[in-house]
Amino acid sequence: MTRPSTALLTDHYELTMIAAARTHPAASRPCVFEVFARRLPDGRRYGVVGGTGRLVDALADFRFGADELAAVSGFLDGDTLQWLADYRFAGDIDGYREGELYFPGSPILTVRAPFADAVILETLILSILNHDSAIASAAARMVCAAGSRPIIEMGSRRTHERAAVASARAAYLAGLTATSNLEAARTYGVPSAGTAAHAFTLLFTGSGGPDEPAAFRAQVDRLGPGTTLLVDTYDITRGVANAVEAAGPELGAVRIDSGDLGILARQVRDQLDGLGARKTKIVVSGDLDEYAIASLRAEPVDVYGVGTSLVTGSGAPTAGMVYKLVEIDGIPVEKRSSHKVSHGGAKSAVRLARPSGTVVEEVLHPSGTPAPDSAGHTLAPLQTALIRDGGPVDALPSLDDARDHLRAALVTLPWEGLGLSHGEPAIPTRYAF
Amino acid sequence: MTRPSTALLTDHYELTMIAAARTHPAASRPCVFEVFARRLPDGRRYGVVGGTGRLVDALADFRFGADELAAVSGFLDGDTLQWLADYRFAGDIDGYREGELYFPGSPILTVRAPFADAVILETLILSILNHDSAIASAAARMVCAAGSRPIIEMGSRRTHERAAVASARAAYLAGLTATSNLEAARTYGVPSAGTAAHAFTLLFTGSGGPDEPAAFRAQVDRLGPGTTLLVDTYDITRGVANAVEAAGPELGAVRIDSGDLGILARQVRDQLDGLGARKTKIVVSGDLDEYAIASLRAEPVDVYGVGTSLVTGSGAPTAGMVYKLVEIDGIPVEKRSSHKVSHGGAKSAVRLARPSGTVVEEVLHPSGTPAPDSAGHTLAPLQTALIRDGGPVDALPSLDDARDHLRAALVTLPWEGLGLSHGEPAIPTRYAF
Incomplete structure (x- = not known):
């Protein structure tokens, strides 16, 4: 073309x-x-x-x-x-x-x-x-704040649809490890990543109410146990239990997208370890900027997801x-x-x-x-x-x-x-x- | 295509x-x-x-x-x-x-x-x-602050090149009267506007030093006396005199892009009136947002130009x-x-x-x-x-x-x-x- x-x-x-x-x-x-x-x-x-x-x-x-x-x-x-x-x-x-x-x-x-x-x-x-x-300047500060932990860029929805592609590229340049943006993957070869949103879990609601286990089973069936399951649609403790139940202790990661991420990360880490899922990673997201990333330095977080603050240059x-x-x-x-x-x-x-x-x-x-x-x-x-x-x-x-x-x-x-x-x-x- | x-x-x-x-x-x-x-x-x-x-x-x-x-x-x-x-x-x-x-x-x-x-x-x-x-939300506040005075959008250079086109469109939707962005004019029919930057005046520097009168003459020759002359490259008072000298009292407008815009607008208005250029308009630009626009309400400003604050949603x-x-x-x-x-x-x-x-x-x-x-x-x-x-x-x-x-x-x-x-x-x- x-x-x-x-x-x-x-x-x-x-x-x-x-x-x-x-x-x-x-x-x-x-x-x-x-x-x-x-x-x-x-x-x-x-x-x-x-x-x-x-x-x-x-x-x-x-x-x-x-x-x-x-x-x-x-x-x-x-x-x-x-x-x-x-x-x-x-x-x-x-x-x-x-x-x-x-x-x-x-x-x-x-x-x-x-x-x-x-x-x-x-x-x-x-x-x-x-x-x-x-x-790139905002992203570099986030990378420094995260130390050796990877950050995934997921801010496309918060900026102009073409600026999103350039933002994903600039974020990768600055050291983020992946993006949610598929056009950035195609055009610039930035690794893309992602698994599921809350809507996916909600979809499995039936006349009997929510059915998080069914959602997790469907995801693991298609994407394998190495996938990342989003555990905060309903009760997080229940979500983590459902996640390990669906994927087994080989579960790749769980993602927490709301609440006090530091406290939740510690609770979830303990719970995962108790369930034998010692290698299951914890991904956190939800209005993170470089300061929030830094404040989680001492918590058992494995991967950060950043959106709005990244694509808006963090102020x-x-x-x-x-x-x-x-x-x-x-x-x-x-x-x-x-x-x-x-x-x-x-x-x-x-x-x-x-x-x-x-x-x-x-x-x-x-x-x-x-x-x-x-x-x-x-x-x-x-x-x-x-x-x-x-x-x-x-x-x-x-x-x-x-x-x-x-x-x-x-x-x-x-x-x-x-x-x-x-x-x-x-x-x-x-x-x- | x-x-x-x-x-x-x-x-x-x-x-x-x-x-x-x-x-x-x-x-x-x-x-x-x-x-x-x-x-x-x-x-x-x-x-x-x-x-x-x-x-x-x-x-x-x-x-x-x-x-x-x-x-x-x-x-x-x-x-x-x-x-x-x-x-x-x-x-x-x-x-x-x-x-x-x-x-x-x-x-x-x-x-x-x-x-x-x-x-x-x-x-x-x-x-x-x-x-x-x-x-659009930021622009609407600027339009309200400007009352009946027109605002020109000129922020393309401060945002992603395609976001700039969408910004010009959104600004027009919100009531701005024109944009600097030519792609927005082509794609969406937004009226486009603009005359010259400081670089144009600087271009006429010779071995004898700056020559603002030559720059203004060249612009008026090509764009007519109804053009807008940018008068703050060197001394503003001298610039206004040179502008009226080049275009005559039919000069369309002068633009001021730096300094205390309220004080300068009053001085320039007095000077223009004294030179018989009573209909010559005053355009002000330079880091204006809705608050700066409002603060100029009582000053003899005819047109505002907004850039950075518009395309970044004013915060x-x-x-x-x-x-x-x-x-x-x-x-x-x-x-x-x-x-x-x-x-x-x-x-x-x-x-x-x-x-x-x-x-x-x-x-x-x-x-x-x-x-x-x-x-x-x-x-x-x-x-x-x-x-x-x-x-x-x-x-x-x-x-x-x-x-x-x-x-x-x-x-x-x-x-x-x-x-x-x-x-x-x-x-x-x-x-x-």
């Missing part, structure tokens, strides 16, 4: 700007645009770059076909429409790797192209990076990244009016680390100048080539590569930067200008 | 439940599922149903083709795969009209079909209604709706475990109003029973037919119909229910069971 065009996932004003600039010599001047976040969400210590892989795909589909041109012909002149019809991004894009940590000011993406060629991508670039980075549903023109023909430019100070000029970024590997600061310096003196620290450049002459570079990192990269990057943070409590960014950003 | 299948925008467990239930007689029993929100977001007085129109479209594309079947063949048996291949929703769906107000417990959507036929739609239905209702990015099995073969069912009490049985809903038109309560009563005594109030049923025998009913309301319906519905609320301050739902929900 041909993939749909992404060209209209764009703001009206990008095209009117192009129309107004196009006939002017200024429009052909080489420009540099940068994506960065002025700040992290309230009290967060780090952000996680997400969406880079999706962005590279979406750029390939950014084409104005006949339908797209017809849709914008009402407010554009013929020359501009022809320019759009011919448009193929032919510039260069560099960026932080997907799965890289970022901090306030980090130049996460750098687009080099003539003005019109670059400005037209603003909305699409920001939509993808703002959404996916918000989800920060957008990453607040902006796309700013920073350089024209080698001349640094910046907005000068009140409250929104930008640093003009294209920036290179390096992260300095102690010999132990712990990072100490991120340094931004003018592109094309040597990196600052590292003063005995190791120094890692943060930007990599993503697009050259309009096409993706060879061997772009995969989603699994991004996942591995993040896991390694988190280990480099000072330990207090990994905590859930609010505070300053884990490392400072320094402008060596 | 064939529209893509929506069938995998679904949770893994919906399909394993179907596999487990399918061979059992229970699977063919007629079921009723209801969508409702247990509560409104923190302190909100009402919710707005959004997404119904999108849902009807998405249901038509809910088909398991060869690609979709291949994607799920790893965890399903052959009989279930064949059932999916043959699946066409053939049941009935009733619901609140799009643009209708809702309150805690309101049965916003009612799906009648055999268990497997209905449960498979859970994730898609909730994704669409939860997202679009969250946006409530999901509506928290659930999809619950409430009746099987005429038998009411409900989950009984702690903390999540549901009311079993299919529900009909009516809203009672005084002769003046002001609503006083919403009453839910068992479907098939007469509506409760109205005690002198007028009584309006809230559920309408959406899908019959799997297909949309004739003359489904359009997006404009939904917009009109909401405008009329808001007028029926008690005046305190329209305020921005936190409180109880504007009217109580009563269960006449």
Whole structure:
């Protein structure tokens, strides 16, 4: 199937700007645009770059076909429409790797192209990076809170149906182990998981009332004793007994979706052990966020399921990244009016680390100048080539590569930067200008 | 172009439940599922149903083709795969009209079909209604705060690229006048708008420094003097002077995107009037939410632009709706475990109003029973037919119909229910069971 065009996932004003600039010599001047976040969400210590892989795909589909041109012909002149019809991004894009940590000011993406060629991508670039980075950043905190315990993403129903797919991808990137979302499994290869909801147990209600044992038997018959049985539709203690009765002590797991999960997990663990189901795992779900996950650290929980808080970025549903023109023909430019100070000029970024590997600061310096003196620290450049002459570079990192990269990057943070409590960014950003 | 299948925008467990239930007689029993929100977001007085129109479209594309079947063949048996291949929703769906107000417990959507036929739609239905209702509900508050002043939606860059399209649609439904999003204009006919960003003005920087007059001239040359010029890239007072110089007193509007918008609007109004540009409008944007809009009520602002707060639901990015099995073969069912009490049985809903038109309560009563005594109030049923025998009913309301319906519905609320301050739902929900 041909993939749909992404060209209209764009703001009206990008095209009117192009129309107004196009006939002017200024429009052909080489420009540099940068994506960065002025700040992290309230009290967060780090952000996680997400969406880079999706962005590279979406750029390939950014084409104005006949339908797209017809849709914008009402407010554009013929020359501009022809320019759009011919448009193929032919510039260069560099960026932080997907799965890289970022901090306030980090130049996460750098687009080099003539003005019109670059400005037209603003909305699409920001939509993808703002959404996916918000989800990945929240998810990474949940993974840290869960320690070695796996987390399953099950929030599709709480967000836009296509955002759900991207959320599942971003969550996997951040270290969650599986998703409920089948489109994410198909499109991105994220492992999918799930067994049954309360409705399944309720279905077996007859004229004699509820029949949880019949529901559990039907599930075990089809999905095997290794399945996960949802035990809190009626009485949980009765549910656990019915579950082990139906599946035997080889029962894979029970899921608890309501109530005081810590207390219930302990009771259920004792009950399962008493029934000989010592290897049966306990899955908990129900309005969990990173704080609730952390609060269950001492309880006998084996797997977490997270939904709403994951797909809404746990209080920060957008990453607040902006796309700013920073350089024209080698001349640094910046907005000068009140409250929104930008640093003009294209920036290179390096992260300095102690010999132990712990990072100490991120340094931004003018592109094309040597990196600052590292003063005995190791120094890692943060930007990599993503697009050259309009096409993706060879061997772009995969989603699994991004996942591995993040896991390694988190280990480099000072330990207090990994905590859930609010505070300053884990490392400072320094402008060596 | 064939529209893509929506069938995998679904949770893994919906399909394993179907596999487990399918061979059992229970699977063919007629079921009723209801969508409702247990509560409104923190302190909100009402919710707005959004997404119904999108849902009807998405249901038509809910088909398991060869690609979709291949994607799920790893965890399903052959009989279930064949059932999916043959699946066409053939049941009935009733619901609140799009643009209708809702309150805690309101049965916003009612799906009648055999268990497997209905449960498979859970994730898609909730994704669409939860997202679009969250946006529409936030947007309606902004429209109330703005009074008669128009609001333009410009938040695409702050949310997932496809959620942005749905957000623009939901915002228009709620009474916003236009969107920046071109795909929403193409797909849903929402009027689109926009002129230029700071990057456009910065582009005209030369070796002699910034040249705002040249930028404004280029924009007016192409877009005419009725355009909106963005005046806060450098000094705002200078920007306003340059704007009127470039376009003359017929200048359509100036936009201010930063700073203390109230003070600046007054200064700019005085300056424009002094320059003879008395009809030039003032557009303000920059992190506006419903409270900021209300705080500008006394200032000379003509148009608001909203972004982040709109597309993130202004603190409530999901509506928290659930999809619950409430009746099987005429038998009411409900989950009984702690903390999540549901009311079993299919529900009909009516809203009672005084002769003046002001609503006083919403009453839910068992479907098939007469509506409760109205005690002198007028009584309006809230559920309408959406899908019959799997297909949309004739003359489904359009997006404009939904917009009109909401405008009329808001007028029926008690005046305190329209305020921005936190409180109880504007009217109580009563269960006449």
